[in-house]
Amino acid sequence: MTESNHPLRAPAQVMAACALLQLTLWLIAGQSTGTYLMAGFGLLGLITAWGLWQAWRWLAYLAFVPVMGVAIWALAGAMQASGLAWVWWSGIALLDGLCWWLLFRALWRHPIS
Numbered sequence: 001m002t003e004s005n006h007p008l009r010a011p012a013q014v015m016a017a018c019a020l021l022q023l024t025l026w027l028i029a030g031q032s033t034g035t036y037l038m039a040g041f042g043l044l045g046l047i048t049a050w051g052l053w054q055a056w057r058w059l060a061y062l063a064f065v066p067v068m069g070v071a072i073w074a075l076a077g078a079m080q081a082s083g084l085a086w087v088w089w090s091g092i093a094l095l096d097g098l099c100w101w102l103l104f105r106a107l108w109r110h111p112i113s
Contacts, residue, residue: 007106008060011099012052015067018095019045021088022070029085034077038092041070057107064103071096 022042026035051059071093078089 006055007109008052008055008057008103011060011102011106012049014095014099014102015045015052015063016049018092018099019043019049021092021095025088025092028088029077029081038070038074038077045070060103060107064100064107067096067103068100071100 019042022038022045025038025042026032029035048059048063052063074089074093074096078086078093081089
């Protein structure tokens with residue numbers, strides 16, 4: 001892990017890991033509209049993670065609500081899946097929930113720098 005004093009680094013790392021899971025979901029869960037949409041969210045997640053790594057606070061505010069929405073959608077996908085696909089969907093939901101909590105903590109506990 002890279003050490004940094006900026007509070008947006010941890011959410012950026014978690015968001016990047018989640019985006020990689022989202023990009024590879026269609027390989028595990030099969031080809032469907034939902035998995036392709038999740039791959040699109042994965043691309044946006046990688047771009048957003050890069051912006052958070054650059055400490056763009058305004059981007060963190062924009063990403064806060066959609067990150068939770070993707071986590072809820074991933075939970076819905078996990079309820080319909082089984083086997084390894086269930087693990088993948090659940091991992092996306094868990095990482096998105098963790099990213100949302102880290103964003104919340106970074107945005108509302110740390111002063112604007």
